Amino acid sequence: MPIQALEPQRLYRQIAEQLRSLITGGEFGPGERLPAERDLAKQLAVSRPSVREALIALEVEGWVEVRVGSGVYVLDRTKTNGHAKVPASEWGPLELIRARRVIEGEIASLAAQHAKRKHISAMKAAIASMKEDAARNVAPLEGDRAFHTAIASACDNVVLLETVERFWDARHGPLFERLGDWFESVPSWRIAIAEHEQVLAAISAHDAEGARSAMQNHMDKSHARFSASWRRANSS
Template identity: 45%
Template sequence: MFVALEPRRLYRQAAEQLRTLIEAGEVRPGERLPAERELAERLGVSRPTIREALIVLEVEGLIQIRMGSGVYVSARSNRQPEILAADDSDGPFEILQARCLIESAIAEEAARKADSESIAKLNSILAEMEGSLDDSHQALALDRAFHTAIADMIGNSALNRFTGLIYDKRLSPYFTKLASYFEGPHTWKAALEEHKIIRDALAAGNPADAREAMRQHLTLSQKRFSESFGEEPTRND
């Protein structure tokens, strides 16, 4: 039986309810879980929250996600799945939303401080990123370098460090697993083009355009991670 969830770390609470359902045998090994939309309705949460919960269970080995087919309970084995500690880790979509709010403001201020040297640094990062779209690890490192370089324009070391820290939250096991499904050369190419729009606004010294370009970039990043694992067509929550 499902119980409506309280609004704190919803994805971990949702994962716990789904884990209980599986361990009780209500969905047997090899069977497909209900569609994301149905799970979201029954638990009273958004589909992105369900997606984050499913990622937790896959990291634990309880389920298998088959893109375009659905989510299936893993076959039983002699090895018990490792249940991850119920911590207060931020979910991937929480991280992206936080970055959108914070980095948009950073880009706005950076546009007031940008000079030829800082723009040249962005150009160098973008040129290297353009040649690394097939290498996710390198593209990720260059993506981080781009965002921290913008924060660095303001000349506040604490702000630069904070930007790096919040970016590095996407290296969690949950975010890494989510990225393994939705990130690839096509998404890095899209991010590169969005980075160029941000660079252009910064180079023009236009705070409003820089803020909007960053907001649009990180909003689209959230959208790229919001596809469905299942068979039904994607619809925004």
């Protein structure tokens, strides 16, 4: 057999694979609780967000069950059917947010310098759409996507626009959707909408530094919401 090139594997997948090996090897049997997230992070010498992504991947694939307020428990694979599979190409949601902080922070700064009236109007309409959906207890994803793409459009650079669109398309993967099931709620969306309004205010004032700071703050807060204690999941 000819030697084949190796592909770099995402960190959360490496963590998930190691935990799967421990489960199949009998280290953790069905019904047993895995070590706490912070303990796994320490033992594996990785960040807690990377462990969080790995646990979500294992949950999606039917290896574990997250019990809020109790912990993460190993499932009996012989009693479950139709296991989902996380695509090898899927980005880790928390890693994605950190990347967005870097790139969309600069995009917001550029937008503050170049945005025209039509772009500002599109951002305002997107926020209005988000508020309408949140009032109906619907996750305002369409308005959220429209807001971030309107900012990218103001930069008049198709590469930046398509980059932001790809970031948003990644939200439809099973990892991000499951993480959203746990940690997104109407109250959290209302907080996020207020953060969007701060970004809009800075762009409207053509405050490049303020826009960058507001967008980075939004991404930091988003990351914190998804990294919260499991005890706070679905608490609202």
